[in-house]
Amino acid sequence: MENHHASEMNGVVAEYLNMCIESKHNDLCKKEKDSKDSADADRLCNIEKAYSTVLSELGEDVDREGLLRTPLRAAKAMQFLTKGYKETTQDILNDAIFDENHDEMVIVKDIDLFSLCEHHLVPFFGKAHIAYLPNKKVVGLSKLARIVEIYSRRLQVQERLTKQIASAISEALEPAGVAVVIEAVHMCMVMRGVQKMNASTVTSVMLGSFHDDPKTRKEFLALTMRK
Amino acid sequence: MEHSKQTQYSSNEKKDTGDGGSVLNGHFDGMVKRPAGGTVRASAPQPLGAECGSHRSAASVMESWREERTRSVEDNEMSLPSLAAAYTTILRGLGEDPQRQGLLKTPWRAATAMQFFTKGYQEKIIDVLNDAIFDEDHDEMVIVKDIDMFSMCEHHLVPIFGRVHIGYLPNKRVLGLSKLARIVEIYSRRLQVQERLTKQIAVAITEALQPTGVGVVIEATHMCMVMRGVQKMNSKTVTSTMLGVFREDPKTRDEFLTLIRS
Numbered sequence: 001m002e003n004h005h006a007s008e009m010n011g012v013v014a015e016y017l018n019m020c021i022e023s024k025h026n027d028l029c030k031k032e033k034d035s036k037d038s039a040d041a042d043r044l045c046n047i048e049k050a051y052s053t054v055l056s057e058l059g060e061d062v063d064r065e066g067l068l069r070t071p072l073r074a075a076k077a078m079q080f081l082t083k084g085y086k087e088t089t090q091d092i093l094n095d096a097i098f099d100e101n102h103d104e105m106v107i108v109k110d111i112d113l114f115s116l117c118e119h120h121l122v123p124f125f126g127k128a129h130i131a132y133l134p135n136k137k138v139v140g141l142s143k144l145a146r147i148v149e150i151y152s153r154r155l156q157v158q159e160r161l162t163k164q165i166a167s168a169i170s171e172a173l174e175p176a177g178v179a180v181v182i183e184a185v186h187m188c189m190v191m192r193g194v195q196k197m198n199a200s201t202v203t204s205v206m207l208g209s210f211h212d213d214p215k216t217r218k219e220f221l222a223l224t225m226r227k
Numbered sequence: 228m229e230h231s232k233q234t235q236y237s238s239n240e241k242k243d244t245g246d247g248g249s250v251l252n253g254h255f256d257g258m259v260k261r262p263a264g265g266t267v268r269a270s271a272p273q274p275l276g277a278e279c280g281s282h283r284s285a286a287s288v289m290e291s292w293r294e295e296r297t298r299s300v301e302d303n304e305m306s307l308p309s310l311a312a313a314y315t316t317i318l319r320g321l322g323e324d325p326q327r328q329g330l331l332k333t334p335w336r337a338a339t340a341m342q343f344f345t346k347g348y349q350e351k352i353i354d355v356l357n358d359a360i361f362d363e364d365h366d367e368m369v370i371v372k373d374i375d376m377f378s379m380c381e382h383h384l385v386p387i388f389g390r391v392h393i394g395y396l397p398n399k400r401v402l403g404l405s406k407l408a409r410i411v412e413i414y415s416r417r418l419q420v421q422e423r424l425t426k427q428i429a430v431a432i433t434e435a436l437q438p439t440g441v442g443v444v445i446e447a448t449h450m451c452m453v454m455r456g457v458q459k460m461n462s463k464t465v466t467s468t469m470l471g472v473f474r475e476d477p478k479t480r481d482e483f484l485t486l487i488r489s
Contacts, residue, residue, distance in 0.1 A: 043320045043321075043322075044320070046316055046319070046320045047316070047317050047320035047321070049316070050313040050314070050316040050317045050320070051313070051317070051384065053309060053310070053312075053313040054310060054313045054314070054341065054384075055418075057306035057309050057310045057313070058298075058306070058310075058341065058342065058345045058348070058418075059297045059298035059302065059306075059345070059348050060345075060348075060418055066381045066382070066418075066420060067381060067418070069382075070381060070382055070383070070384065070418075073382055073383050074383055074384040074385075075317075075320075077383045077384070077385060077451065077455050078317065078321060079321065080455045081454060081455060082321045082322070082323075085321070085322050085323075086322075112460050114453070114454040118329050118330060118333060119329070119332075119333055119336050120333070120336050120337055120340045121314065121317075121333065121336075121337040121340070122337075122340060122386070123385070123386060123450055123454060125450075125453075125454070155318075155321075155323055155329075155330070155333075157329060187386055187388075188340065190377070190388075191344065191377040191386060191388070192340055192343045192344065197375055
């Protein structure tokens with residue numbers, strides 16, 4: 001009977017201990033979240049102050065009505081434009097890979113793309129065309145566009161952006177081949193510097209059969225670069 | 228309303244206290260002098276139209292132009308280090324590593340780029356226009372269209388770009404055509420709101436030439452709407468300012484709008 005009583009006590013104690021651990025865990029989680037939130041808020045505050053400095057150093061009147069909340073808006077805009085740093089392909093791709101017995105080319109083209117030039121912090125934008133030759137695994141089509149978003153919403157160089165998109169698809173799907181073509185207009189060339197209005201930059205990355213087989217590449221280019 | 232705040236950088240003439248309107252950016256006080264179709268401004272009697280509350284003489288017009296400059300090339304050089312430091316803070320705040328190779332000189336490049344995008348604060352209409360006003364006996368519409376325009380949204384510090392179409396009906400005085408594009412440059416290379424930009428261009432041409440009428444139409448894409456926020460890729464914003472006979476006579480306005488469409 002003592003044993004029974006002891007085991008009952010053990011059960012109660014165990015339960016109590018579990019509750020303690022759980023609440024401590026929740027507390028820790030909350031603290032972590034709070035500290036993460038406050039770290040985020042701190043960062044936003046720093047960026048906001050930096051933008052205030054920028055406005056006054058440019059000779060503007062920071063107290064005029066139109067500029068009163070601009071540092072905050074600009075800081076939030078900049079955070080949005082670089083939100084790709086916080087996202088990973090794993091987060092978005094894990095559920096959307098399907099087994100499918102399809103081995104013909106899949107192309108998603110004219111994906112609007114917006115990024116920031118890492119050299120001048122000025123936007124560049126254009127279109128991305130992605131193709132892959134599935135090897136028993138296909139991916140949800142919008143996920144290709146989401147991969148573009150993850151890597152483009154960062155401080156980027158167009159060459160690296162193209163390569164990152166191609167590598168991400170390659171690693172996730174292990175297809176027979178991947179091709180990515182990006183055609184973009186760089187505001188740093190249009191609005192300043194050489195000021196060439198109509199110039200655009202085209203970069204491409206070909207992996208697997210797109211790289212090895214010229215016919216595959218030709219088919220892809222014919223299907224996407226049609227005007 | 229008088230904008231009398233002096234920034235530490237304005238080493239130029241003091242603000243004029245006499246005139247009632249100013250085109251200093253952000254303070255467009257709406258005192259648009261309608262062209263009276265007359266000759267010397269000093270003798271212009273009553274201003275036309277309901278909004279004109281101030282009577283501006285020729286001298287005050289010139290002085291309002293003089294007020295425009297708030298920045299000089301030396302100011303740019305002096306503010307470059309603090310601008311670069313601010314951009315380094317921004318890079319760090321975004322979670323990037325300012326020491327990596329691609330970002331090493333970015334603060335300086337971004338600071339210089341931003342100064343270029345706001346170089347309209349360094350320039351004066353008077354410098355650009357003084358020599359290029361000619362007496363010409365021409366009173367038909369003159370249009371310069373499809374002038375590429377690049378500006379910065381003053382709310383998000385993100386680019387705005389588009390096209391400007393300008394038309395005016397000369398009244399014995401014509402302007403060198405590229406000067407219209409230069410006026411666009413001066414006002415667009417600032418932190419702007421599209422409505423204000425349109426009006427500033429129209430008023431500057433009015434003040435320079437006293438034409439019978441001026442029409443300005445701007446069609447632009449706002450990256451703050453395309454790249455973030457609502458994310459509407461194909462949206463365009465169109466604003467227009469019609470002064471003088473362009474406002475009063477619908478046929479003139481129609482002719483202008485038809486010609487810029489074609």
